[in-house]
Amino acid sequence: MLNSGRRVAMLVGAGALDATEEVMQVADTLGAGVAKALLGKAVVPDDVPYVTGSIGLLGTKPSWDLMQGADTLLMVGSGFPYSEFLPPIGQARGIQIDVSGRMLSIRYPMELALLGDSKQTLAELLPLLERKEDRSWQEKIVAAVEDWWKVMDSRAEPADVDRDGDRPRVRPQAVFAELSRQLPDRAVLSSDSGSAANWYARHIRMRTGMKGTLSGSLATMVPGMAYTIAAKFAYPDRVAVGTIGDGAMQMGGMAELITAAKYYRDWDDPRMVVVVLNNEDLNQVTWEQRAMAGDPKFDASQDLPYVPYAAFAELIGLRGIKVDRSAQLADAFEEAFAADRPVIVDVMTDPEEPPIPPHITFAQFEALTTSVLADPKEGVAGAVNAAREFAEGILPRR
Template sequence: MSGTVSDYLLYRLNQWGVRRLYGYPGDGINGILGALGRNSEFQFIQARHEEMAAFMACAHAKFTGEPGVCLATSGPGAIHLLNGLYDAKLDHQPVVAIVGQQKSMGLGGHYQQEVDLPVLFKDVASEYTVMVSHPSAIRHAVDRALRIARAERTVTCIIIPNDVQESPYQRPPQVHGSIHSSVGYSEPRVVPKEQDLRRAAQVLNEGKKVAMLVGAGALNAADEIIEVADLLGAGVAKALLGKAVLPDELPFVTGSIGLLGTKPSWDMMMGCDTLLMVGTSFPYSEFLPPEGLARGVQIDLDGRMLAIRYPMEVPLTGDSQETLRALIPLLKRKEDRSWRDSIEKNVRQWWKVAEGQAMKEANPINPQRVVWELSPKLPDGVILAADSGSAANWFARDLKIRKGMMASLSGNLATMGCGVPYAIGAKFAYPERPVIALVGDGAMQMNGNAELVTVAKYWKEWKDPRFIILVLNNRDLNMVTWEQRVLAGDPKFPASQDLPDFPYARYAESIGLRGIRVDKPEQIARAWDEALSANRPVVLEAYVDPDVPPLPPHITLEQAKHFAEALFKGDEKAAGVVSQSIKAMVEQLKPHKS
C-alpha cells in the first residue's frame, strides 16, 4: 500500500482485527493522529489521561479476550501509560502500547521530552518492546507485537519516532537482512500428557474431601468445572478475578476466598484433604490448606505459575477447559456426599449471615446494603467492574453473579482508579449491554471524576444507555484505614485517611449525566430502580458509614490483638468501629436456619 508509516500502522492493525484505539494526543504522535484522521475504519477514544487509556485497553482485553491497544505521545504520555500497562501484565492480559518518540536524528541529544523508552518499557513489556527505526520495520513490529501479546497473554510495546511516523512506507525488499512477516495467530490446544492426567485423577479419586479453587483462567470452562465438582462431590471457591466463572446460585459455590472472602470458602479450605486449583494464581497461602494436610492438583496454561502457591503433587500445564475435558473420563463419582452436603449447608447459612450483616443499621447507610440490594436487580448480561478498596469487599461478598454476566477488577496489581475506565472500556466493547462500576470515593477522586467527562463525551454513541457508577462516599480511604487497625495495630491516621467530601451526584448532573444521592437506607431500592431505568449514564452516590468493618472470614488472634491495640491507642472512630464490629461478629455467630 502507499502512504506513510502511520497509514501502514493502521492498515496492519486493521488486518489483525483492531478497530479501536484508546489514547490521548500529543505532538509526539502527530503522524499517527494524522493517519487516524484519514482512516474512517478506526475509532479513537480520547481518555482524559494516558493511564486511563491503558486501563481501558486492559478492560477490552479482559472482557473480549482480544488484544486492547492504547496510544500515547512521547515522554510524559508514554510514562503515564505504565500503571495501566502493569495492571494488564500482572493479570496476564494482551495489550499493545503504541508510543511516539522524538525524531530519530535527535535521539541521544538530550532533546526536549527525550526519554529512553526502550529502557522504560523493558520490564512492563518484557516479552517484546521495539523501536521502529526504518519504514519497512513497521510491518513486522506490528505483527510481532500483536502475535506475542496474544500468545503470551502479556503487554507489548511499539515505539515510533516522529520522523519515521511521517516517512513513506516501504515494503521490505527481498534482500539479506530483511524480515517478511504476516498476519494471523491460532491458539494451540494445550493438554497435559496422558500419564500426568492419570496421576491427577488418582489423587482426586482418592480424596474424601475435595475443594476446588478457580480463577480467571477458568472463565471458558464453567460447564467442565460444574461436572468435575459434581463427580468429586467438591465445593468451588472463586478467586476475585474468577468471580464470573460460576453463578453464585449454584449451591456448592462458596464464593470468594481470602481477606475479601466468605466463611464457607475458609471452612472448606481448612477442612479439605485434596485441593484442585484451576486457572488461578491466588497469592495468599494463609487461606489455602495448611501445608501437608491436603494433596494438590493444579491446572494452568502458564507452566511458570504452577506449584508456587501450594506444594502440588501433580502440576498440569494446559488449558483449563481442554484439560478438564480430558480429565473427566478418568474421574470416579464419589458416592459419599456428606462433604458436599456440609459445604452446601455452610453456603446456605452464609447467605443468611451476609444478608443479616448488610441489613444492620449504620450511620447513615451500611455500604453492604447498597450492594446487597443491587444484587437481585442486576440486569441479564450486565458487565460489572470494581475498584480497589472497600468497594471490592462488597463486590466480592454481596453480589450474586448469574450466568451470562461478566465481572472484573484489578487483581494482582490491585491498583486504585481502574473502576471507571474499566467500565468505559467494557461499554465500548459491548455498547448494547448494561455496565455497572462499584467505586470508592478515594478512587473516584483519584481518576473517576475526570473520566466522567469521557462518559459525557461518548455516551450517546452507545446502543444501551445503561451505565451506572456507584460511588460509596464514606470520606475515608477505608481499606487502608482498616488495614492500619488490623494488620499494623495503629489507629486511623486522619492526615492520610480523611478525604474531602465531594458532591458526586451533583457533579454528574453538571456535565449532563444523571445524579442520584441516597443517605437513608429506605432510599436504596428506589434509587437502583431509577438508575437502571435511566435514559443516560448515572452516578449513584451513597453516603455510607466508614465504620462498617470489612471482616475477614476468619479473625486470627494476632489480628484481634492489633485491632484492640489500635483502639486503645486512641482511634478517633473507636466508638463507631466497636459498635459496627460487634454487630457484624454477632451476625456471624447467630444460628441461621438453612
C-alpha cells in the same frame, strides 16, 4: 488422585471463565466445593449450593473452611497468590491446571501439574472421574454456604446512622445487597480496590451470563472507572456497573466520567451505572491500620474532602442520584437502570463498618478493638460494629 480424595476442594480463577459447565460437572462428580479467586468470580454462579464464593482476605468463611478441611486441592486457571488461604502444606494433595507453564506449582506444592486450557483439560478429565457416592463432604459445604448467606443478609439489613449530625450514613453492605438484587441480566461489573472490593466480593451474587473484574492483585486504586468504561466499549449492548470508593473518584474517576459523557451516545445500550461509596475516608487503609497495627485512624492521611458526585454528574450532562438513607436505595437503583445515559449513584456510606476478613485471629480482633476504642471520634461505634460482625461470623444462626 481425585478419585481417591474424600474431601476435594476446587479453586477456579480467570483462566476458567469459559469452562463453567465443565467446572460444575467435575465438582458434582467429585462431591467437591468450589471457591473462586476474585478474577474468577463469574466462573460459576453464586446460586449453585456448593459454591463457597470468593477466597482470601476479601473472601468468605465457607471458602476458608473448605480449604482448611480439604484433603485434595484442584486448582484451575488461577494464579491466586495468597497461599495462607490454601490448605496447610502436607494436608492436601495438589493438582493444578493452567495454560501457562510458569504459573504451575508456584503457589502451592502441586503433586501433579497439567499444562493446558482449562475447558479442554477438564473435558478430557471428566470421563476418567468416578462419581462419589458419599456426599457428606459436599453436604457440609452446602450447609456452611447457607449459613454464610444468612450472615450476609443480616449484615446487609438497612441501618442508617447519623454520624455528623447533618449527614446520615448508609451501611455499605445494604448498598451492595440491593444492587445485587437489581442487577440486569448479563451485566458487566467492575470494582475498584479499597473497601468497595470487600463488599463486591461478598455481597454481589453472580448469575449465569454476568461478567466481573477488578484489580487482581488488589491495592491498585482508580481502575474501577476505567474498567467500567472499557466494558461499555467491549460490550456496548450490555449494562456496565462500577463500584468505586470516593478516594478513587477523586484520584481519577471524576475525569473519566467526562469520557463517558463524550461517548455514551455511541453505545447500543447507553446504560452505565457507577456506585460511589462517599464516606470521606480512605477506608480500606483505615481498617488495615486498625487490624494489622492496632493504630487508630490517622486523620491527616485518611480524611477526604466531601464532593457532591451526583451534582458533578449532572453538571457534565449525565444523571446523578444522591442517597443518604437506606430506604432510598431500591428506588435509586431502579431509576439508574432505567436511565438513558450513564448514572452516578452517590451513596453516603458509613466508614465505621469494618470489612472483617473470613478468618480473623484473636490478636487481630484485639488490635482492631483497641485501635477503634482509642479513636476519639468514632471509637465506640467502630468497636461495637467490629464486635457485631465478629460474633455474627461465629454464630450465623443467631
